[in-house]
Amino acid sequence: MMAPMLERFVSPGKGNGLRAAGRIRKGELVISAEPLACCVSNRLAKEVCHHCFTRHESLLRCSQCKMARYCNTTCQKQAWSGHKRECKCLQSLLPRLPTDSVRLAAKLIFALLSPSKSSSEELYTLEEHESHLTSMPEQKKQGLSQLASMLELYLQQEAPDLLQEMGSALPPSCREPLSLIAKVTCNCFTISDGELQEIGVGLYPSLSLLNHDCRPNCVMVFEGTKLELRAVRDIDPEDELTISYIETLSLTEDRQRQLEEQYHFTCHCQRCDSRDKDGLMLSGEEGKWRLLKEALPRLEGLKAESNWETLLESCSHLLSSVGGEVPEENLYKLRITDMALDASVHLGRWEEAMSYGVTTLPAYRQYYPDPHPVHGIQLMRVGKLQHYLENIEDALDTFRQAYEIVKFTHGEDHPLTTELTMKMKECHSEMDHHSSSRH
Secondary structure, three states: OOOOOEEEEEEOOOEEEEEEOOOEOOOOEEEEEOOOEEEEOHHHOOOEOOOOOOEOOOOEEOOOOOOOEEOOHHHHHHHHHHHHHHHHHHHHHOOOOOOHHHHHHHHHHHHHHOOOOOHHHOOOOHHHOOOOOOOOOHHHHHHHHHHHHHHHHHHHHHOOOHHHHHHHHOOHHHOOHHHHHHHHHHHOEEEEOOOOOEEEEEEOHHHHHOEEOOOOOEEEEEEOOEEEEEEOOOEOOOOEOEEOOOOOOOOHHHHHHHHHHHHOOOOOOHHHHOOOOHHHHOOOOHHHHHHHHHHHHHHHHHHHOOOHHHHHHHHHHHHHHHHHHOOOOOHHHHHHHHHHHHHHHHOOOHHHHHHHHHHHHHHHHHHOOOOOHHHHHHHHHHHHHHHHOOOHHHHHHHHHHHHHHHHHHOOOOOHHHHHHHHHHHHHHHHHHHHHHHHO
């Protein structure tokens, strides 16, 4: 699985890293990897197959643990060797459910105890993964200690002797439940679906070597649980490969705080040091955009409760109250417009959804100068709305812009790219049909 395109090295000031072994072209697949361990998020446990990570309306439920769900018996059979031990653990805790990180840590232990996976070829062993326990604030450490106790409780039913077995089979730094949980929370990747919604978490040991940059030269996209790393700029030999650990569409101080809290480092990338785009994000009449900023927590709450009616009402009221005094590029206006788009889609108010979507596009173009999945997906959403509302020429134009991004971020063979190509074909044939019926 390891391509000769990359190699480990020590990155000045950052510890371990990965760099290009040769020239890498924009859009090229740098590496693809299956997880050493992964699990579907509790939040989505009922909607996503626990084997192939596909969303489905109705799934088969494991009759024993009542938690795991599968597309069909094929997925269920294929998952059994990995689910067998977990199933007993889950049964022992019913009706309580362990958190995602506890489930992932347990699956990691099971994977390490049956090393069928050729883990020898990983560039970065679990032993070397950072736990950051020494530099962690006490409060966070206590939170992790509670998770570690939960992990021990969760494991003890399935194998009272498991902790002894771990002692001999696992590297020393992974025997301690606390350090294992710390490594898992700091090194796991969020697995997302085609619309970039989070569906699970996974551990991809070699890819934990990638360091962060707020304007990275690579992006990660998933197909099921397979992670693909693609270059979004041309990369020279010996250049470091970087990804962004967080959603980068936020102010420098917020990005830095999040990276500090979650990953325990201070970011000194070029975007952070130059505070690039902060001015644009805070453009417009401050008295007005403060109102938007202060409303966000309440709106997030409405969104979390799926209270779409109230959310849409609040968003549209706020947006019309600030009017043109806050430009579309303002970060808070953009976030609220995005929420209004979400709410309109959920309520099936397509005209409104389309107009909110179109409004966000110039800002997305500014904030994502390199091809970025988030920008590509936003264009696709808007294109689908335009297509549905029979604005065929606009839709085709939007789909083309999406394609110019997605061919680099997802590659030509990804299901999402295929879907986009189909959409463009549909637009073409509808336009041909219209013009022939006019004559």
